[in-house]
Amino acid sequence: MGKTIAIHDLRRGRAPAGASVLAPGADRLDTFARPLRDLRISVTDRCNFRCSYCMPKEVFDSRHVFLPHAELLSFEEITRLARLFADAGVRKLRLTGGEPLLRKNIEHLVALLAALRTPDGRPLDITLTTNGSLLARKAAALKAAGLGRLTVSLDAIDDAVFRRMNDVGFAVEDVLGGIDAALAAGFGPVKVNMVVKKGTNDDQVVPLARALHARYGNAAVLRFIEFMDVGSTNGWRLDDVLPSRAVLERLREIGPLTALPASAAGETAQRWRFDATGQEIGLVSSVTQAFCGDCNRARLSTDGQLYLCLFATHGHDLRALLRGGAEDRAIAGAIDQLWAARDDRYSALRTAATPGVDAGPAQAGERRVEMHYIGG
Ligand code: SAM
Ligand code: SF4
Ligand code: SF4
Numbered sequence: 001m002g003k004t005i006a007i008h009d010l011r012r013g014r015a016p017a018g019a020s021v022l023a024p025g026a027d028r029l030d031t032f033a034r035p036l037r038d039l040r041i042s043v044t045d046r047c048n049f050r051c052s053y054c055m056p057k058e059v060f061d062s063r064h065v066f067l068p069h070a071e072l073l074s075f076e077e078i079t080r081l082a083r084l085f086a087d088a089g090v091r092k093l094r095l096t097g098g099e100p101l102l103r104k105n106i107e108h109l110v111a112l113l114a115a116l117r118t119p120d121g122r123p124l125d126i127t128l129t130t131n132g133s134l135l136a137r138k139a140a141a142l143k144a145a146g147l148g149r150l151t152v153s154l155d156a157i158d159d160a161v162f163r164r165m166n167d168v169g170f171a172v173e174d175v176l177g178g179i180d181a182a183l184a185a186g187f188g189p190v191k192v193n194m195v196v197k198k199g200t201n202d203d204q205v206v207p208l209a210r211a212l213h214a215r216y217g218n219a220a221v222l223r224f225i226e227f228m229d230v231g232s233t234n235g236w237r238l239d240d241v242l243p244s245r246a247v248l249e250r251l252r253e254i255g256p257l258t259a260l261p262a263s264a265a266g267e268t269a270q271r272w273r274f275d276a277t278g279q280e281i282g283l284v285s286s287v288t289q290a291f292c293g294d295c296n297r298a299r300l301s302t303d304g305q306l307y308l309c310l311f312a313t314h315g316h317d318l319r320a321l322l323r324g325g326a327e328d329r330a331i332a333g334a335i336d337q338l339w340a341a342r343d344d345r346y347s348a349l350r351t352a353a354t355p356g357v358d359a360g361p362a363q364a365g366e367r368r369v370e371m372h373y374i375g376g
Helices: 007-012 075-087 106-114 135-145 159-166 172-184 202-219 244-251 318-323 328-340 346-353
Strands: 038-042 092-096 125-130 149-153 190-196 220-226 257-259 270-274 280-284 297-300 305-307
Touching: 038 075, 075 106, 075 297, 075 318, 075 328, 092 106, 106 125, 106 135, 135 149, 135 172, 149 172, 159 172, 172 190, 172 202, 190 202, 202 220, 202 244, 220 244, 244 270, 244 280, 305 318, 318 328
Parallel strands: 038 092, 038 297, 092 125, 125 149, 149 190, 190 220, 220 280
Antiparallel strands: 257 270, 270 280, 297 305
């Protein structure tokens, strides 16, 4: 067992430095016996889109101060942490943001991460989530650097609706051009994330499924994500959520579907397949069906704070350890201790509190962390 950490240390966000007591490769379990498997790394807090559900224009305007470059973890710092997380059980790395392709030379980071190995000598599963705006330019370099898989976000097939959603007038066809380039570079199948917001783009569920199948066959896997109450700036209301079961009902207009088994423990999407065409879709029901029970995800913010839940109000400062000259053993010990004390299960608690428009258990005066800062 790891040492107990004083709770005030966790709250205040100082990462406890301490020697690792667990061998690399041994399972680290949190207080609900969930292992650590998935690390999401935000490489920039900037974005060239202003999706209303993530970075609303009114809040993230010209007065908003983004992190200065010196605050960002360098590629070497990210890689060092990723290596220690791999020793602690992480098997999957997801690069995200903000818009990760805005980070200069992101393919160099991918190459550094692709060279890492698990304690039993296997490469990590490296994925990246992007809004697709720069993908046509970057896809081949990302593939050559060793990126394994790609997720592209696309909230509508109707150009006017999409331009309204991204709020910077970006065209659907340019995102599709990015997906084309990704498939041509050898990625596939590409996952496509659609955040469904009732009354805004829910009329796009069926048309987007049809259009992607027409263009890509089964090389694009569309995933419908319930609009989440992440952060404190997106004006979330329960009324704006179209539950996944309603999305599924609408998809039945296209034809019958059959449920598929989960492909991995801790998977966020329920998978379904159209009987007639074999087209696969996913439903991410973070609001109506919490999946905290086997949540094995940790998140590293752009400036090196470790968040143990998407809805956390505090991170733990790993950058201070890195820049304070801590040895690997001390940083590994901090990761072990933080994970061992993890008791987050925000969505499950929120589900228990629904019905009712409940902004959840963030304490009065505390702000939940924003999505673009720790990534999706
Ligand atoms: N900029 C990239 C993109 O949009 O793909 C990567 C970062 S973005 C924060 C990661 C994912 O989170 C995207 O698929 C986005 O649609 C999703 N997302 C952002 N805010 C959300 C919210 N409030 N509810 C549900 N999903 C959200
Ligand atoms: Fe940018 Fe992605 Fe957030 Fe949209 S969802 S504002 S593309 S970070
Ligand atoms: Fe994991 Fe937190 Fe989301 Fe639950 S609410 S699934 S613990 S990130």
